[in-house]
Amino acid sequence: MxxxxxxxxxxxxxxxxxxxxxxxxxxxxxxxxxxxxxxxxxxxxxxxxxxxxxxxxxxxxxxxxxxxxxxxxxxxxxxxxxxxxxxxxxxxxxxxxxxxxxxxxxxxxxxxxxxxxxxxxxxxxxxxxxxxxxxxxxxxxxxxxxxxxxxxxxxxxxxxxxxxxxxxxxxxxxxxxxxxxxxxxxxxxxxxxxxxxxxxxxxxxxxxxxxxxxxxxxxRKFRPHVYQVALSPNGTQMPAEWGIHRTSDKVEIQVPLNGKRPNQLLLELMSFGDILEFREILPTMEELFIQQVKSHPHG
Amino acid sequence: MGKIFLVIQREYFSRVKKRSFLLATILTPLIFPAIMGLFLWISVGEKDGFSLRIIEVVDENDLFFLESSEQYAFSFSKISREEGKLMVQEGERFGFLYIPKIELSKPAGIVYFGEKNPSMSLISTLESSLKRTIEEQRLYQSGIDPNVIDAFRTKVSIQSVTLDNAGEEKISDATVNYGIGFFAGIMIYVFIFVYGNQIMQGVIEEKSSRIVEILVSSIKPFQLMLGKIIGIGAVGLTQFLIWMLLIGTITSIVMGYFGLQMPQQQAMEMANPELGLLMDDSFDSNNIIQVLQGIDFVKITLMFLFYFIGGYLLYGAFFAAIGAAVDSPSDAQQFMLPVTIPLIIAYLGLFIFVLDDPNSRVSFWLSVIPFTSPIAMMGRASYGVPAFDLILSMGFLVLAFLFTTWFAGKIYRIGILIHGAKVNYKTLWKWITTS
Structure with missing residues (x-):
């Protein structure tokens, strides 16, 4: 109640x-x-x-x-x-x-x-x-x-x-x-x-x-449908829009879902190497706050 | 109601427990007796400290006689004027009075020599006693026995008596009534200003320190305001009662110590013997007691308390509203005028009209209109006020108090939550009309 x-x-x-x-x-x-x-x-x-x-x-x-x-x-x-x-x-x-x-x-x-x-x-x-x-x-x-x-x-x-x-x-x-x-x-x-x-x-x-x-x-409602992924690459070329960030032993990327199901995306990602991390990115409150205020200019 | 009481309690004890309250309460009434005591001490010390002052008198007429008093002794001799002056110069005598051969109808040439300027009282004592001797001598020369004249000297004094409805007679005295009205009126005037200001300061403190928002989430703003007004009023009343007690006690102790519990008349006589002669019967101590007995002190005290509290409450709400409207005491000045003006009108009215003629039309209105009545009515109190006037005045005061408190409450409840805004009379009016 x-x-x-x-x-x-x-x-x-x-x-x-x-x-x-x-x-x-x-x-x-x-x-x-x-x-x-x-x-x-x-x-x-x-x-x-x-x-x-x-x-x-x-x-x-x-x-x-x-x-x-x-x-x-x-x-x-x-x-x-x-x-x-x-x-x-x-x-x-x-x-x-x-x-x-x-x-x-x-x-x-x-x-x-x-x-x-x-x-x-x-x-x-x-x-x-x-x-x-x-x-x-x-x-x-x-x-x-x-x-x-x-x-x-x-x-x-x-x-x-x-x-x-x-x-x-x-x-x-x-x-x-x-x-x-x-x-x-x-x-x-x-x-x-x-x-x-x-x-x-x-x-x-x-x-x-x-x-x-x-x-x-x-x-969840305002999530951008993007996943944070870390993998140890096998050499396959990755699309540049994933925002690739390489370190000595792994690659960190942010992959949009683009209407696919997460499992589907995971399957695709597995072809680029061994998956170390797979996590959906949720908006921070900070981002949500600014986004909401901007999208309601008149309240 | 319980919460108002909590506020009253806090306001009361937070002030009464302060050291400054204790000091002001105890020292203020001590000041008057202390000053009085100091003067008495000096004058008594003077009398004890000096031995008798001897004044050499040379009377070429062999006519005059001066009676020695506690302070002055007169030594008559036949020395020359120059010898007399020398005695004063050498400090052998306090003074030297030289009376040359004079014509009784036109006494001239009497001289007093002194090392210091003689006091007024000494000169007037000398003058009056010489005058009396000359007058008696001249009457005697005209063939009239001075004793006969004495027998014809008549003293007149009018005794005023007030009659009430029941035909009961009371001896009254304008001076005493004036004194009571004067004192009571001023007390109320000062009380309203001093404690009204404390209300305002208190409200400003709560507002500027932002406590008020927490307070009004627990208690209605109106209750908070009322609690503050009543609490501070109780502080004032406490202080006043302590003063009365202390002044009464200390004055009687001081007077008792110096053994000066004499009627006023005697003191005046000492200063001016001639006045004493004139006032002989008209102003004896019996009479004062009778006058005081004729005044209904219970009624006056009750009236005083009513107008004391009523006037304070009436204006207290205004002071609270002003405090709520501003951010700091310096901003309060602009709103003080509506409070100050009626109070000053009442104060001036008390002196110009009410004490002068308590039964005039102006006095009636001043003592009935609630904004001036607390001060003006006290000017009429001891003269006796008709029941109709009194009921009208008191009724109006109560109604006005309810009105001003309600009115001030509207300003207060909005004002306390507004910070940093420029507030003028127009904004105040908006607050009143929108809430």
């Missing part, structure tokens, strides 16, 4: 449409990538899901129910532009955010303690945010997003501001949360993290949804 279902959602600011007729389904327990260029409408969509602003028309269902304020405690949100109270201590701040999400005082204390220990930052609990480094503050920020154990986690550019070490920690935390059954909506420009983390994606461009589905399905 889906955790979030969006039907025909539209929102405009004055004459400017921010979202037009968006339909979206986020299944439970997946990491869902929300992609799109700057100004596509991602932030507006995220703000509507977080009930910060209202849509003009359309319906949002959270676990089958129309989204309402009682769901606030089940959603965690890490905005792209984020901050903490500089003068407040780490501990007080986390307790405050947890309580605002509806946690009881005792529960909040227990959870803050758990997370501080988990991320090995218990020693900072009495420090003010202004005395922490940016990366340290980001860790605190991440805790504040997950502290109330939401069922749906919305992360807008979660890795910005982290050094590679801390980004790795956060990435592992996200994967761990997924294993616990938490659904994560991830909005990012870093296609390599989409590739690494996301099960499903949706792409928004100029207020419209242009793509949605399982990452693997989408990749």
């Amino acid at each position: 889906e955790i979030l279902k969006i039907q025909d959602l539209s929102k405009s600011f004055g004459q400017q449409p921010a979202l037009s007729h968006i339909d979206l389904v986020v299944p439970r327990g997946v990491i869902f990538g929300l992609l799109g260029p700057n100004g596509a409408g991602k932030t507006t969509l995220i703000r509507i899901i977080n009930q910060i602003i209202d849509g003009d028309s359309g319906l949002i269902l959270f676990k089958g129910e129309p989204l309402s304020s009682k769901h606030i405690s089940q959603i965690g949100y890490l905005p792209e532009e984020r901050g903490l109270y500089k003068k407040m201590k780490v501990w007080d701040q986390l307790i405050y955010f947890a309580r605002l999400k509806g946690m009881s005082a005792s529960m909040a204390k227990e959870k803050v303690k758990y997370w501080l220990e988990k991320l090995e930052i218990s020693s900072w609990r009495e420090k003010r945010i202004e005395d922490l480094s940016k990366g340290m503050a980001q860790k605190v920020q991440f805790i504040s997003t997950v502290i109330h154990e939401p069922e749906l986690l919305i992360l807008d550019e979660p890795f910005s501001g982290f050094d590679p070490m801390n980004a790795e920690i956060i990435k592992n935390e996200i994967l761990e949360l997924k294993d616990k059954g938490i659904t994560v909506v991830l909005s990012t420009h870093r296609m390599e993290s989409v590739e690494l983390l996301c099960d499903e994606i949706a792409m928004i461009h100029k207020s419209k949804k242009i793509l949605e589905g399982k990452l693997s399905d989408i990749k």
Whole structure:
């Protein structure tokens, strides 16, 4: 069952449409990538899901129910532009955010303690945010997003501001949360993290949804039908359009399928030597992203 | 509601726990008693420190008598003018008063020699006592017994009494009423500005540090705004109550220590004996107590709290909206005018119209229109306000507070999410009409 279902959602600011007729389904327990260029409408969509602003028309269902304020405690949100109270201590701040999400005082204390220990930052609990480094503050920020154990986690550019070490920690935390059954909506420009983390994606461009589905399905759908082949050649001349790359003991080539079946192609290739590698080339998210944006100039 | 309370709690404790709050709260009320105490200390020290000041008096008429006081002793002798001057020069005497042979109808040529400039009080004491002797002498010469004149000297003072509906009489005094109105009005004016500004700063901080987006995903913007306004208001109220307590306690300790718990009149008499003579009965301490008893302090305190809180809430929402519309405090200036102008009108109105004539038509309107009423009504409070005026004014204030908060809420909820945009009155209007 889906955790979030969006039907025909539209929102405009004055004459400017921010979202037009968006339909979206986020299944439970997946990491869902929300992609799109700057100004596509991602932030507006995220703000509507977080009930910060209202849509003009359309319906949002959270676990089958129309989204309402009682769901606030089940959603965690890490905005792209984020901050903490500089003068407040780490501990007080986390307790405050947890309580605002509806946690009881005792529960909040227990959870803050758990997370501080988990991320090995218990020693900072009495420090003010202004005395922490940016990366340290980001860790605190991440805790504040997950502290109330939401069922749906919305992360807008979660890795910005982290050094590679801390980004790795956060990435592992996200994967761990997924294993616990938490659904994560991830909005990012870093296609390599989409590739690494996301099960499903949706792409928004100029207020419209242009793509949605399982990452693997989408990749397959947009594959160029070209195979990466490595073989030790027997001397037979190969067509130049294969992009031949020779090394001392093997030849690497990229062979288009040209309407043939893979097995057929493999048979043909065997006449050029011993096959060492035979693998279909799938598009990277980076390529897909650019290609999709270019092919939808008007969204 | 629970979430608003969390916000109130945070706003309250994050300010009250600050060292600067503690300092401001404790030091401010200490300043007044400290200054008062310093002056008293100096003046008391002066009296103790110097021995009696002796003033040599030469009276060629053998007519005058000067009574020695705590500070000054008068020594009468028959030395020459030059000898007297020498005594002052050599420091043997504090001063030298020379009274030549004078005509009583036209006394002239009386000279005081001193090493230092004599104080006003010394000269006026000398003058008045010489004057009295001359006057008495002249009356006597005209065949009138000065004692008879004394018997005819009549003092007049008007006692003002207010009558309420039930016919109960209360002794009132314009000066005391003026003082109460003045003090209460200014307190509210200052309070609105100081704490309104804190609301604005707080909103700007949350907006510019981008915490606000996280906050509004947990709590409605309107609740957040309301929580902030109430929380900071509670800080102000706390500070105010502590001040009152401290000022009261410290003042009485200071006064008690110096043993100066005397009625005002006595202090004035000391400075100017003639004034004391005139005011003898009209202003005794009994009367002040009666006047104070005639004022309904419970009612005034309740009114003060109502307008204190009401005025703060009314303007607090505006300050929050301004903070939400801008990115930094320096940008806020352009929107301050609509807040500052009514407050200044109220402030000036308090002095020009309300305290001058609390029952005039202008005073009525100033104290009923919600944007000026919190300050203006306090000017009328101690004079007694008709129930109708009071209910009208309070009702309007509550309605206006609800309106401004709703209105400001619309600006607030959009403004907090908008960064780096050039905001002017036109954009504000667009926000209000589109949300």
